[in-house]
Structure formats: structure tokens, C-alpha cells
Amino acid sequence: MKDVNLEEAIGLLKTEGYKQTxxxxxxxxxxxxxDRYMTAxxxxxxxxxxxxxxxFDTIYRNLSTFVSLNILEETELSGEKHFRFVCDSGHHHHHFICLDCGKTRQIHTCPMSALNENLSGYDISGHKFEIYGTCPACQ
Amino acid sequence: MKDVNLEEAIGLLKTEGYKQTxxxxxxxxxxxxxDRYMTAxxxxxxxxxxxxxxxFDTIYRNLSTFVSLNILEETELSGEKHFRFVCDSGHHHHHFICLDCGKTRQIHTCPMSALNENLSGYDISGHKFEIYGTCPACQ
DNA sequence: CTTCCAAATTAGAATCCTTACGATTTAACA
DNA sequence: TGTTAAATCGTAAGGATTCTAATTTGGAAG
Structure with missing residues (x-):
């Protein structure tokens, strides 16, 4: 299951004209x-x-490449960029993020779908919903 | 209306033992x-x-002081801390944030109240819900 | 199996944001 | 006014990230 994603990701490099180093x-x-958020x-x-x-450059350049290829996703926690393998669940979702270990748990409730505000006139380019805390394993 | 907040904030300094410089x-x-998010x-x-x-020190130290006094609130946008006068609406809410001018619009829907996930066993310390885009004035 | 070239990597400097430090100034109180 | 702790200054230090120019390398073409 996860190996499929890994192989797909590596294959994507070739498909998109990037070298497989x-x-x-x-x-x-x-x-x-x-399978968790990690810093550079x-x-x-x-x-x-x-x-x-x-x-350093190799790390940052490749992280950025992977994000643009939608292989990794990125978020910012306490002033530092964190990256993780993009989830393969195939549908839009959000995360509980453990601030100790960086592991996540999917949250399927999306606030945008339940939004009862009138935002006509506003051009919405994105949104962020994250829940922070400590996961059971880290307590 | 807004001046009340300003005066209250200045008064709070004295109350809490800080000098009014x-x-x-x-x-x-x-x-x-x-009345918008601004960087240091x-x-x-x-x-x-x-x-x-x-x-620099004066700016950052005071920004930090104001946040701890709950006079300012803070968020991180594209790697930079942004601050704004804390909203006075008196109840928990979230924000649409204009990425051009930093102005905000309150969102009263809170995803935590509509959350239908079972997070027992998880110790939740906070959450973030922000909507990003361009406000009518900036389009 | 070679050659070749664009892409990838390196080393280190540069940049940006933020914080820390010792020395100096100043607000607030008696 | 004088005193004192807090606030500020000037600058340096810190961490994360990006940039640059020189070198190396993956992989396609021959």
C-alpha cells in the first residue's frame, strides 16, 4: 500500500523529467x-x-521539488517548515498534528463545507484547518 | 469604539506593571x-x-509583550509573524485573511464545534482555522 | 560501452527573520 | 528632584532558508 505510493513517487520523477538520484x-x-511531518x-x-x-541546498531544493510534484505536503509549525508524504486517501481532508512526534491523524470534517458565512466578493485561494496536541503514543 | 480598546490596552500596561512609553x-x-495583520x-x-x-529589539519585545497581555494576536503567514489588534467581539471566532493587505473578516463558524470525529485519547492543545484570499477592496 | 549535456549536487556565502547581550536611557514612584 | 527597575539602543548572534559558481553525475544518444 505505502510502497505503491513510494514507487509511484519515484516513477513520477522520471515521468516529469527529473533525474532519479x-x-x-x-x-x-x-x-x-x-509517515509524519519532518523538518529539513x-x-x-x-x-x-x-x-x-x-x-543544505540539496535538501531544500528537493523538498521544494517534491511539494510542487504533489509528492509531499508542507505546513509551518513554530516557525519551521515541516513536510510529510502526501496522504493517499484520495479525498480532501485535514489533520490532527502531534506536536511531539509530528505524526498525524486525518480529520474528515472540512469547515469549508459547513461554512454558513456569506463570503461573496471575497476571492478565496485557500484555507487551513489544523488541530494541535499530543497523540496517545506521546502522552 | 475602537478608541475604547486602544485606551484599555494602554491602561492595561499600567495595570500589569508595565511602563507606558x-x-x-x-x-x-x-x-x-x-486594524489588520502587520509584520514586525x-x-x-x-x-x-x-x-x-x-x-529591532524594542519592536519584537513589545510585540511579544502585547501578545502575552492578549492585546495583540499573532499568526504566521509565509514564514513571517503577523500581528493584529485582538478582536473585541468577545467570542471565539476565526478569520478570513487578505493576503494582499492583511485585513481580516470574522468567520463565526468554528470547525471544532461541528467536529464529528472521535478524538478521545488525543490531548488537544489548540487549533487553527484560517481562510486565505483577496478581499473585495484588493481585487 | 563511451560520450555528452543538462540536471543535480556541493561548499560556502548571503539573506531574512528573530532573539540575545551589555551599556545607556527613561518612566514612575517616593 | 533622586532613585531604581524597566525599557531602549546598538549591535551581534542565532537559526532557517536561499543563492551562486564550480563540480559531479544520471541517463539518453550514438
Whole structure:
């Protein structure tokens, strides 16, 4: 199940004309394996074990590439960008995010569908609904 | 109406044992007058006209103080902290935020009250619901 | 299996936002 | 007024992120 996503993601690189490098594959494996929000620094630290002398730039550039390819999703927690493998549930949803471990739990209630305000005249480009706290495992 | 809030905010400084300095008063007047989300840099620029040689430290320290006094509220937009006078409507609400001018419009629908997920076992410490876009005036 | 080129990576500097520091000034009270 | 703790200044430090120029490499073409 998850491996399908991983393979799909790696395949997407070729499809879109990006090179399949060992670093990119390891980054994607990392996100697939952890299945939680991670910072660029965390990714760098884990990758550095295998790839010594890894550059900041590589991490940030690839994270940005993956987000634009819709392989990763991004959110900002306490001033730091966090990334996770995009959920494959196939429908729009939101997240409870554990502030300790970064793991998430899907929330299927979307406030936009239940919105009873009149926002005509407003051009809406996006919305964010996140619930923060501590997951059962971290308590 | 808004002046009441401003006076209350200035008065709160004394009540809580903080000094009422000209810089703090001008900062609060600024937020009262603009009534929108502003960055520390925007505040610094406007204040610098009157107070030349104003220090970063003063801006950030006072912004932080005002937030802790519940005079200002804070959110993070594209990697930068934004602050605005806390709304006085007296009840919990959320915001549409114009990404051009920073002005907001209150949203009274709260997703937490309509949440039909079972989150027992999760320790919830907070939530965020924001709608982004362009307000009528900025289109 | 080579050659080749655009893409990827590196190392390090630069940028942006934010916070921290010791020295100086100032608000508020007696 | 004088005193004192709080506020401010000037600047440096910090962390996250982006940029640049030089080098390396994936992978398509021969």
C-alpha cells in the first residue's frame, strides 16, 4: 500500500523529467517510512549518515521539488517548515498534528463545507484547518 | 469604539506593571488605526519615521509583550509573524485573511464545534482555522 | 560501452527573520 | 528632584532558508 505510493513517487520523477538520484530515492523512502511531518534539518541529519557531506541546498531544493510534484505536503509549525508524504486517501481532508512526534491523524470534517458565512466578493485561494496536541503514543 | 480598546490596552500596561512609553503607545495606536495583520518590519518602518534609530529589539519585545497581555494576536503567514489588534467581539471566532493587505473578516463558524470525529485519547492543545484570499477592496 | 549535456549536487556565502547581550536611557514612584 | 527597575539602543548572534559558481553525475544518444 505505502510502497505503491513510494514507487509511484519515484516513477513520477522520471515521468516529469527529473533525474532519479540516490539522494532523492532515499529522501522519499525516509518520508514513506516515517509517515509524519519532518523538518529539513531532521531529513538532513538522517540522510547525512549515508551521504556524508550532503548539502543544505540539496535538501531544500528537493523538498521544494517534491511539494510542487504533489509528492509531499508542507505546513509551518513554530516557525519551521515541516513536510510529510502526501496522504493517499484520495479525498480532501485535514489533520490532527502531534506536536511531539509530528505524526498525524486525518480529520474528515472540512469547515469549508459547513461554512454558513456569506463570503461573496471575497476571492478565496485557500484555507487551513489544523488541530494541535499530543497523540496517545506521546502522552 | 475602537478608541475604547486602544485606551484599555494602554491602561492595561499600567495595570500589569508595565511602563507606558511613547513607543508602546505609538505601536498600539498603529495597530488600532490599521486594524489588520502587520509584520514586525512594517511596524518598524512606520515607527522609524517618528522614532529614528528605533531598535529591532524594542519592536519584537513589545510585540511579544502585547501578545502575552492578549492585546495583540499573532499568526504566521509565509514564514513571517503577523500581528493584529485582538478582536473585541468577545467570542471565539476565526478569520478570513487578505493576503494582499492583511485585513481580516470574522468567520463565526468554528470547525471544532461541528467536529464529528472521535478524538478521545488525543490531548488537544489548540487549533487553527484560517481562510486565505483577496478581499473585495484588493481585487 | 563511451560520450555528452543538462540536471543535480556541493561548499560556502548571503539573506531574512528573530532573539540575545551589555551599556545607556527613561518612566514612575517616593 | 533622586532613585531604581524597566525599557531602549546598538549591535551581534542565532537559526532557517536561499543563492551562486564550480563540480559531479544520471541517463539518453550514438
Amino acid at each position: 540516490g539522494k532523492r530515492k532515499m529522501m522519499l523512502e525516509l518520508f514513506d517510512r516515517h 534539518k531532521e531529513v538532513l541529519e538522517e540522510m547525512s549518515r549515508e551521504f556524508k557531506g550532503l548539502s | 511613547g513607543k508602546r503607545k505609538m505601536m498600539l495606536e498603529l495597530f488600532d488605526r490599521h 518590519k512594517e511596524v518598524l518602518e512606520e515607527m522609524s519615521r517618528e522614532f529614528k534609530g528605533l531598535s
